[in-house]
Amino acid sequence: MQAQNAPEVPAAQNGNHGALISQLALRRVAIDTWRENVAYLHRDCAVYRAEGFQALSKIEVRANGRRILATLNVVDDLSIVGCRELGLSEDAFAQLGVENGHMVAVAQAEPPESMGALFRKISGERLERGDFLAIVRDIADHRYSKIELTAFVVACNRDELDREEVFFLSDAMVATGHRLDWHEPLVVDKHCIGGIPGNRTSMLIVPIVAAHGMLCPKTSSRAITSPAGTADTMEVLATVELPLEQLRDIVRDQRGCLAWGGTAHLSPADDVLISVERPLSIDSPGQMVASILSKKIAAGSTHLVLDIPIGPTAKVRSMPEAQRLRRLFEYVAQRMRLSLDVVITDGRQPIGNGIGPVLEARDVMRVLENDPRAPNDLRQKALRLAGRLIECDPDVRGGDGYAIARDILDSGRALARMQAIITAQGGKDFDHNNPQLGALTFEVSAPDSGVVAGINNLQIARIARLAGAPKVQGAGVDLLCKLGDTVIAGQTLYRVHAGFPTDLEFARQACSKTSGYYIGTADDVPRVFVEF
């Protein structure tokens, strides 16, 4: 069938074909639908009937040169929305940015242009650079429904993206967002792939390297599937949602910051994708690499130290797997001209003692204050990673970084810098000697005497989340024993804090199924061979 010719399509023969857009008065409907834009039309609205809209179809709303897409809900109550009105949910109303009563134009939304590329990915095809750009642009513009987003995420899951596709995806994520420029040749950052509860090294590394004089404008995420992200924990101490201008001032004055990255629109498509990755606990190598590297490039970083923890319940469970992931990170970083130093670390158990925003903030402040109760594993890991970052400084000799970092921490210069950053970010009252923990508690104790031979990162994280972390700042898990510790039967292994009875009960149910602790002998402790 070689013959293909464009058909003749004559002009309109009947009807008014220009009337694709109809005008209605905007009404703010005080319903919070979170990240899903919802539009409300009355069933008797002339536009609804004339256009043949359907509940749950997508419509486009335009006003003042801006446009948003929203899912349609049909209303039968005139007190919610009138026949000549278009209602918008809170978020959608804010996005459109015009006042109540303003005239808006409404039309059926055409399907996103990238649907063809999405369908090809669903059926297993390899996509090209332009395909990823089209998909990511539609995602960043909120043109994808939850169903379409999920389909993209699941279709890209497992090892289905090749390394070139991961580069295309990362590059598209940068291209469709803002990009910061710090006008300095060396902008350093540190990131961990996640999965290890309590691993709050960034809050130590930033003040250390900033005190050394390096530029470290750290933007972090909130918890996705974990009981606390760096932004959640920093929020216990200071404001993390900062306007970009204020962020720039703080970074100029302090050489560092610890802010939430969401306000900077650094990789907006990634923020949208996370809304479906989270409920599915999806974190495939390709998506992880694209998510992390796109955010770092967009934030203006030139040098990145990346922490890949390895352990039986870490995200990465074997050295070959860690090396594969390292090579994927290195390939994409090189294509994107980012200098990358991957460090494979001990991920056999949580880092520090506290799991949850307040508990983790307590641990961080104890390390900074050189408090004898400070968890040594957190201190050592932060010093080693900070040392690697400091060695990016051309004036520092290879191997000297750790000692420089230790001097900065021991001398109190890291604490001073952290306090300055906290003050600049609008510091909150926090006393690490008397942290505001969730008042409802229970303890889990050792069933037998022996040696702590295993701590399940996933189960500890799950219990902390069920207890309310990170939403309830004072909720979480406080670990009183770590790997290799000798315990006697009945000794407390950890304490759970919650703010609400339901949360406490859910956490208790999870603990009674499996505590996440394994008591055995010293020989049962798993060995890992990592840099530190």
Add this chain to the structure above:
Amino acid sequence: MQAQNAPEVPAAQNGNHGALISQLALRRVAIDTWRENVAYLHRDCAVYRAEGFQALSKIEVRANGRRILATLNVVDDLSIVGCRELGLSEDAFAQLGVENGHMVAVAQAEPPESMGALFRKISGERLERGDFLAIVRDIADHRYSKIELTAFVVACNRDELDREEVFFLSDAMVATGHRLDWHEPLVVDKHCIGGIPGNRTSMLIVPIVAAHGMLCPKTSSRAITSPAGTADTMEVLATVELPLEQLRDIVRDQRGCLAWGGTAHLSPADDVLISVERPLSIDSPGQMVASILSKKIAAGSTHLVLDIPIGPTAKVRSMPEAQRLRRLFEYVAQRMRLSLDVVITDGRQPIGNGIGPVLEARDVMRVLENDPRAPNDLRQKALRLAGRLIECDPDVRGGDGYAIARDILDSGRALARMQAIITAQGGKDFDHNNPQLGALTFEVSAPDSGVVAGINNLQIARIARLAGAPKVQGAGVDLLCKLGDTVIAGQTLYRVHAGFPTDLEFARQACSKTSGYYIGTADDVPRVFVEF
């Protein structure tokens, strides 16, 4: 790490841990959110604050021993929902089935039990019988969010289910729904895998085999991705949403019916899955087999003739692919003890002339009335498939089916039986000599003289859908030329009918990109080697 011991979890130490459930007055909120249950709580509602709910989290609502799950929207307007009320969207309100003001209990929904199995499927694992049963039960109970449903559908897409898994899935779909029993040894049915516009053979086969005396209680679906399903087309002639009792009476009297299958809850999980398969145009072999066979088994069929059309733009494009699909159908049918006769047919182009509910009803009635304008391809295909079904009758000699079917059609007995079925199903006014077609029209004509060498099923279906079918019954495409016809430049190839200006314009835009017709020479017409 062999040592694993159950931890000791002591009883509550603080707080009131029994208060997991809170009481509120039910309020019907007149918002139509289609198949997604939505609950509305005021931001100042004590339950919302005490339980630490979040917008978009899932909550469980209980009353009178029934329970439903709903997605939470938070409201700031007391006129929509008060502080001591729980609002439910229309569908959710109907599902719960208690009156306005009734006290309801509200609690955080625990994640569906099958989430572990779902996550394993997403990461590519093979699932066992119990896993499928758990997943399908949660889906049928509306415990999955749109995100979770999509993840399941996409993870099962492509050839990722093996034939045993497809059997497990089909079996679970039957086990979680109602199952009809007609108390007869021979209950016949016919089904097509879809993808061929206008292929309305069921509406001819049912009256033919019912007139022969066989029991053929046909339940059909509405259009999923096509411009019309059998239920949509039959709805032009009669009521298709029938209570089960009435359906039984009609089948007893007429030996057949043409009803929508949705009311019978035959495979409720399938109905839910379709809500995400449709927007993604997903129709993988495993899901197709499970969807079709589960519905047939649940409807009480003992013998099924299955039509697999093959062609360059059909769902199945090559004979090896058709044979693979046939073997999968045969394997699962045999495991489920259904007698199956697969027929591979010509799927190179649409069947009949009309595409869209009214246009297709017109074609069907013309065939039944032996009208000279009746499309012969539709007539021939229906007769051959009816013949295969009639040969399931032990009293009919192999090879005699076609002639028996033809006699029934030519003698007017099929028309009489169809009229009786239509009357029993509450017949509507329909005059096939003067069908109520969409008043807005345009025509597409041949750009050159030559032979119609290709008709793209997908593009013709897309144009008919954009024109408004099946939502607008009179919308669609009327084909004036078929494969192999000689045309001259400017001759009309097809006419598009629409009910709304926007629809007409979308259809026109699609036609101007590509008409779906290819004009070439007789040698360009693709050949297929099929049974008929």
